[in-house]
Amino acid sequence: MSWTRVYVTALAVCALLGALLAGATGCGRGGGPQGGGVRPSPVGKVLEDTDEEGRHYREIDEKDAPGVAVEIEPDADEDGWDVRLTVHRFRFTPEGARTTAEPGRGYALLRLDGRPLSLLRGPTHHLAGGLVPRGTHQVTVRLHADDDTVWAVDGEPVGSTADITVSDPGPGSAASGAPSAADTGR
Template identity: 45%
Template sequence: MTGRRRAARAVLALAVGTALLTGCGGRPTTHHKPGTSHQEATGANGTLLTARDSTGHRLREVPAAGAPALRIETRPDTEGGWNVHLQAERFRFTPESTGGAALPGRGHARLLVDGREAARTYGPWAHIPAGARTLTARLYADDHTAWAVAGRPVEATVRLGAPADTPASPAPTFTAAPGRTLAVTITGDSVQPPPSRVEVRQGERITLQVTGDHTDTVHVHGYDRELPLTPDRTATLTFTADRTGLFEVETHESGLVLTQLVVR
């Protein structure tokens, strides 16, 4: 082998070694998955902050424009607990690349129940057990840094109602009660019989028969029922007393109290 050939091979070996050390584009490389470019893995992937979130993970700051966004929808599960639907925008779950580089708009989510980390999810659906009061979902990059905007993690929080495995209070049911008719006559500013409190069972059907000597409107407070009056004609209003409490029946124009219903 001549000296010229040895020199050429030495130059070639040096060039190959340099390429292996510097990687793509002659710069030090960061880990990235097959199928993603070096630019994707190292550029536009946010600024790594020294601040950390409540779980101890560092924040990765990205501009508000185009940043991921998150909403949470919860549904009671028939076997207890809550089914959670994470509705993410400008973000997709990438379980296949967890542990890799932080790529824009990719990663996973962590669920915090009552402020404590409870689970990690690699898709939009998850389940949490009953008994929780609040649920927070937070988005993370594949390298486990938390996506953040203006120094705050990208997250959403919802308050949860009664646990799904606790039977809800049944809607009130009414035992059929006999109807009752209340007849009232208005003459000038006089009401007959004189106004008094009438005890009524919840669920009872009430019929008001009002006869007056002037035009007016009868209003049943609490039930928002009205009855127009025509002079010297009997007007009738029938309704079910399905709300408990004290309710006045009065006229609008003359302001006369006709009776008070006490529904128990």
């Protein structure tokens, strides 16, 4: 066997080992999903803290943070409620968007008394009257990045809350309510 054949074989083995070792060491940072499927991103810092469904908080500086306020009014034409969100430094992304965190982009999650109710890809939503029984209820909205992390400032989720009070309907009238904003949010 000549020295050239040995040299070529040695180069091939080195290249193969190098590729295998690079693959093994390249799986940590930036090599794939980490921490429950949350991909690394240059946007903020993913915290260990999670919401009720296990979505991690994505901490960002207050000066860069998106904001949201929720307003709820009885729907005059239909049974139910009109929900309107006012957002600041935030854009809703359409369904099917890339699932990476980008500054000030994502969706809102609407909750009723702490239970997830609807994923919002825009600033308006109709809440059917049948979903809100008699009594006072909290409607909360939180902003999420497209990778399902929750935008957060100082360890607190970026969101807003409003109350809905549904009273007994009078004879011949529909249920009425008096929503009031409980928190303007960030």
